[in-house]
Amino acid sequence: MTKYRINKTRFVDQTKNVSFTFDGKKYHGFEGDTLASALLSNGIHLVGRSFKYHRPRGIMSCGSEEPNAICQINDNTDLTEPNVRATEIELYEGLKASSQNCWPSRHFDIGGINNLISQFIPAGFYYKTFMWPKSFWKKIYEPLIRLSAGLGKSPTQPDPEIYDHKHEHCDVLVIGGGISGIISAKIAAQNNLKTILIEDKNILGGSTIYQNNKNFIIDNQKSNEWLMNEISELEKLDNLIIKTRTSLAAFHSYNYLLAKENISDHLPLDKKNGNIRQRLWKIRADKVIVAAGAIERPLIFNNNDRPGIILANSVKKYLDFYGVSTGLNNIIFTNNDSAYETAVSLFEKGISVKIVDIRKKSSSNIVKNAEDLGIKIYWHSTVVNTFGYKKIKSIEIMNLSEDGSNVTGNKRKIQCDCLSISGGWTPMVHMHTQSGGKLDFREIDQVFVPSEKSENHINVGSCNGDFELEEIFKNTNNKVKKFLNINESGFDKISVLCSKELEKKNIWLLPNTISEGKTKSFIDFQNDSTAKDIKLALREGFKSIEHVKRYTTTGMATDQGKLSNMHALGIIADTAGVKMGTLGTTTFRPPFTPLTFGAIVGRSVGKFFDVVRKTSIHEWHVQNNAKFENVGQWKRPWYYPINNENLHEAVQRESKTARDSAGILDASTLGKIDIQGSDASEFLNRVYTNAWSKLGIGKCRYGLMLNEDGMVYDDGVTTRLGENHYLMTTTTGGAANVLSKLEDYLQTEWPELDVYLTSVTDHYSTASICGPNSKKILKKLFPNKDFSDEAFPHMSYQDAIIDKIECRIMRISFTGELSYEINIESKYGKSLWENCIKAGEEYKITPYGTETMHLLRAEKGFIIVGQDTDGTMTPIDLQMDWIVSKKKYDFIGKRSLYRSDTIRDDRKQLVGLLTDDPNEILEEGAQIVSELDKKRVEMIGHVTSSYFSPNLNKSIALAVVKGGKKMKGQKLFVPMENKNINVTVSDFIFLDKENKKINA
């Protein structure tokens, strides 16, 4: 055993040695230790430097509230992890930890120079100093701040660990495995309710499990003995799930909670591999019992941040739970009775201890116990200074004046190697407020306690403001019974004895002889903000707690102000002379403790990040060297390079071949909606701008769909398959939205219509063959079919059979070429495609991708919804007046087409643009101006589509320009970074305006 491991406990197995390194040096601890307890057992207090002043800092607590002992795990590796609290991480063989925020080492720290110039770093320093000149921010200030702030290093490689998500439902969820949580869980589970108990530590029992003091008796046993038995009883219950190492992250409305379970973080390296690291539980609970406990408050006095200054209850836990003494010559500085339990524990282990208490006296049993043992108590006194650079060596104390507002008498110096501080307790009301609960302020001990309103959750134990064992026990039992509608419990007749605190006193900022400006009384240890900073913020006019918090950064570090928020509030209230309860608290936001990104995303990483949709022809595209682009979730062939062609070269070749001979496109991704019902034609009349009633069976028609605001929403070809049966196609990206919009109208506005919609996008594969030779290829594929213009005209469809499989052939065109689309059941898509390629071989048919498709349709002046439109274009703006029915009384968006705003003639309108230099290709998105010589020129439009057309041998572009309809022939300019491009407004149909090709 080391010098500081002075006690054997049942929680740490001292037969099982665990070795680890800290800052590169090897140490030993035992199984059951945390990194913090193992460091303390080796006499190590100094674990890092503070954020702003780089003051030496030591371990201060034993839990999630720890502000100082924040470590980097596996430093200098690709997978290093920052911001791990030494007080929470369980020791395992091979653990490599190092201190954070100090360079070159925690013993010699260059940033410590900030400590010497600290009077020049007041609240708001960063805001005031690093503001000007603006150009300094990116190159000088930000790197400087980041370098000296240094809150750990991020890993540089993707996280290889496995994370999991799991949904769980239960009748009762109990948060916290201390005594009140255990009582609650037992009552619930014994009454046939499916119960889950979660506890963030590795064992149940909270602080009672090591409360080995004769003043705390339950059922005639010491409270720890009694609780030990209760826990073994609890573990036998059938309908209770106990989850240790599981911390609550968030408590949302409707009792929806997130909890993070650590599954393998505590395992030695050789046993971690392959295990899930953490699991995020998504729990929907009928009822929630919060038993989250309380956090001990520090005291705020000059130099209250030296290594060796530790919260009193943590000192007790290190001693009674881990068997480690945080010092051999202790002083306890307190304003309440709970620290006396620590004193008695230390004394009983033979360790020197003295007490400084700000109260005049206390008449409780535990204080009497300490007095009887002969422990020296300095009543009505306060610490005014501490000494020792890397570890506390001594303190100075003085008497308090009668009202406690000042100090009197002489300073007295006392030697020590550890100062335990206790400023009372703060109930953990975070869960309660996260769920929407409100708080009340309790004057007597200055705490915010839950104000119970919810029917579906309660708070019990110290998080509810019950601090004494007897009230915890009785109140928990009674509240839980009432909450769960239970008449009797096994706890009704159990007697509880405990020490009771009668004298209470609190001073948020302890008085001193020297002026505040010259003291360092830390409130937020992690962010290095002091009482002085809070007062400065108030003097500078900040009033709201939220503003003071942001200005001073109090409570904004990774501990979210668990130790500091109450003191900040108290000092603000005292300084401003208002009641603390009227100030309100800052908002407690989830997560309660930081969550890893891994736990948040769970399994949704890599190939599981999003759904990938592939057409049935996909494999052929891969084998034929297609490059793909993502269109929504679909993978679509973008282009098919041959012999190292780049995008431009491949697209030029593909589009030339398609126009000169034949091309084939996988159009399977287009949205397809099957529409049936006796009112199908009427329905189409209402959702499209053009008329549908007279469309013959077997005919196809292009339709434009608007939003109710008159703006173009989607387009596509719809085919009349039968009297009451249509097949609608939509854009690839718009399919799901169109279906849901149509459903919305059907269900809510026109429920009288007899129409049924079914998404059949995935049911059919589509091969689209275009080009002057397409008819010949179709003839080869379907030798029995008559493809003459009379038998099979443009914009019509016919059923056909290929390889005994039924299919549909639509003669429709998006390229301006003679073109056929063959739709076949998806599973035959690839075979159909291969047949088409084979039949087209003699015509050098080329597969083409989306890029060539875009080019071909742009040559023909066909719009792409979402590329040439952006939700602000009406059909009139697009010069598509021809498709807007004048005869129909109504359709979606009709009324909006003659609102005063939509009939303005200076709206942006679709035009064609030709560059004066035919080889100059405009950039899509480029702005357009009509004059260059002014300092500020109006941007009158932008380029929406731009290509080099191999068929026209010049650059072409589509654009939207204010009042563009009337500008044909006008010269405009496209200003780029280093030149201005001269363009001329043209017709937006660049090729075959007479539709000779389509009808060839």
Add this chain to the structure above:
Amino acid sequence: MFVINCPYCGERDQSEFSCGGEAHIVRPKQPTELSDDEWAEYLFMRKNIKGVQFERWNHTHGCRKWFNMVRDTSNDKIHAVYKMGEKPPVI
């Protein structure tokens, strides 16, 4: 995240649903006879109140049915759920 009692499927997580804004705004039967202001009233004006609000919801990842819901936006308490076409309850 709240739980919604779909009138067709029963209780489901909110993540299965999407909200379609204020309920009981009927599309005018004769839009062409409305003035710009009257049409704009239908088209653009929606309430967004703190308190009890009547809303349209769609069970997007379920039965895909639209229905109405009365929700207190200040605490997400759901007072009523009812089918399209049914009379709104008095709250």
